[in-house]
Amino acid sequence: MRSLWTATTGMSAQNLNMDVIANNLANVSTSGFKKSRADFQDLLYQIMKVPGSPTSADTKSPTGIQVGLGVQPGSVTKVFTEGDIVQTGNTLDVAIEGAGFFQVAMPDGNTAYTRSGNLKLDGEGRITTSDGYPIQPEITIPEDALQVTISQTGVVSAIVGGDTTSTELGNIDLADFVNDAGLLAIGKNLFRETEASGTALVGTPGENGIGTLLQGYVENSNVNLVEELTQMISAQRAFEINSKVISTSDEMMQTVTNMV
Numbered sequence: 001m002r003s004l005w006t007a008t009t010g011m012s013a014q015n016l017n018m019d020v021i022a023n024n025l026a027n028v029s030t031s032g033f034k035k036s037r038a039d040f041q042d043l044l045y046q047i048m049k050v051p052g053s054p055t056s057a058d059t060k061s062p063t064g065i066q067v068g069l070g071v072q073p074g075s076v077t078k079v080f081t082e083g084d085i086v087q088t089g090n091t092l093d094v095a096i097e098g099a100g101f102f103q104v105a106m107p108d109g110n111t112a113y114t115r116s117g118n119l120k121l122d123g124e125g126r127i128t129t130s131d132g133y134p135i136q137p138e139i140t141i142p143e144d145a146l147q148v149t150i151s152q153t154g155v156v157s158a159i160v161g162g163d164t165t166s167t168e169l170g171n172i173d174l175a176d177f178v179n180d181a182g183l184l185a186i187g188k189n190l191f192r193e194t195e196a197s198g199t200a201l202v203g204t205p206g207e208n209g210i211g212t213l214l215q216g217y218v219e220n221s222n223v224n225l226v227e228e229l230t231q232m233i234s235a236q237r238a239f240e241i242n243s244k245v246i247s248t249s250d251e252m253m254q255t256v257t258n259m260v
Contacts (some may be wrong), residue, residue, distance in 0.1 A: 009070030010242035032116030033221035083222035098211020100174030103136040116189040139170035
């Protein structure tokens, strides 16, 4: 019976859907996290009668007979809508208002990208991520620096030593992509460039469509709890319905068996 296998694909699809929802909910408090959405597509159809095939000398079938064979995952897409921006007051907390990613130098020499702006200083005074990966271009804050400021356009300044005026220490550039959803998520709030995302377009915050920076703020996860809970209930009911199809198909097979 086709319905047994068709319902099995439905249960498998909803299981994947629950995995995606669970990851979204687990990261509801993760700074800069972007939620995911599972997309599905129907499988090939068993064509028992082709639409438009002759039914008599003068008539044709208007619809034919096409029996679907289930569902399969089409993609799991990252949704890069902007999360809520909240004030923290911390000097090195920086939120991106608009498009763009911070550039991060990885230990293997490659560049990763992140929306998480809860930045830190390492033992050498470099501005880094929470894992100690320095942002690019590399910026070092002197030990005797006071009143570190980060402008909306990424200029990092501070009053150094006994100076009375601020000194420019460097610029934070942002990267943008043609297709953000094509980035490869590697964990730790980091993404890598892929052929699907396109090459990183690096520029100054506030120029060429790139967002601006807000010092003393962080971008929260863009996960909507109510929306995810609604999706979870929907996935649960779809899973139950497909399991009911399997039970009903089994009862039908049992009825036929008992007739033999």
